[in-house]
Amino acid sequence: EVQLVESGGGLVQPGGSLRLSCAASGFTFGSYWMSWVRQAPGKGLEWVAKIKQDGSEEYYVDSVKGRFTISRDNAKNSLYLQMNSLRAEDTAVYYCGRGSGYYVYWGQGTLVTVSS
C-alpha cells in the first residue's frame, strides 16, 4: 500500500525557517517525480515544487523561488522541503504528492503557521 506521511510542520515567526519531511513507503520511491502542494486555510490548492527521480531537476512556483528548496534522499525514501524567509502567506497545509502531473497519492498533510 502506498503511503506518504508528512511531518515537520508547526508555528514559526515571519522570517523563520522550517524543514518539512515526507516519508514514502509501498512503492519504489526513486522511480517517481515527487511534489509539494499546499492549501491555505479555507482556500484552494497551489502547487509549490517538484523534483525529478534522481534529484537532478527542481522546479518551483514563482512565489517561493529563492526561499524554498526541495530535495530527496532515495536511500531513505524521503522527500524534503526546506522553507526559509517564511511569510504569513506561506501559512498552509503542505501535502506531498507522488508524481509531477496529476496526483493519485497524497499524504495527509502537515500544517505550517507563520505568525508572530
Added chain:
Amino acid sequence: EIVLAQSPGTLSLSPGERATLSCRASQSVSNSFLAWYQQKPGQPPRLLIYGASSRATGIPDRFSGSGSGTDFTLTISRLEPEDFAVYYCQQYGSSPQTFGQGTKVEIK
C-alpha cells in the same frame, strides 16, 4: 501561467440529482492534461479524473469528465450522499501546473 476558473462557486442540489461543474482555462490546456479532484474537510484531495476524461482507479462510473481546449466539465450523474464535497480542476500540461478555485457541491 494558465488560470482556471471554476463555476459555479457553489452548487446546491439534492441526492439523486445531476451535477455539472465547469472549468474554463485562460489558454488551451495542452494535450487535455486536465484532472479533477474531490476534497472533503480534513482530508487530502482524491483524484477522480485525469486526461480530461479518464476515470482514476476505483472511481464510480457516475463521475465523468469531458472537454478539450479551454472548456472542461465534470458531471456527476446521480448524486450520492458521499459526493457532497469541494471539487477542484487542475491543469498539468503547462508549467506551472495550476488549480481552479473549487466548486462546492452542497446538499439543498
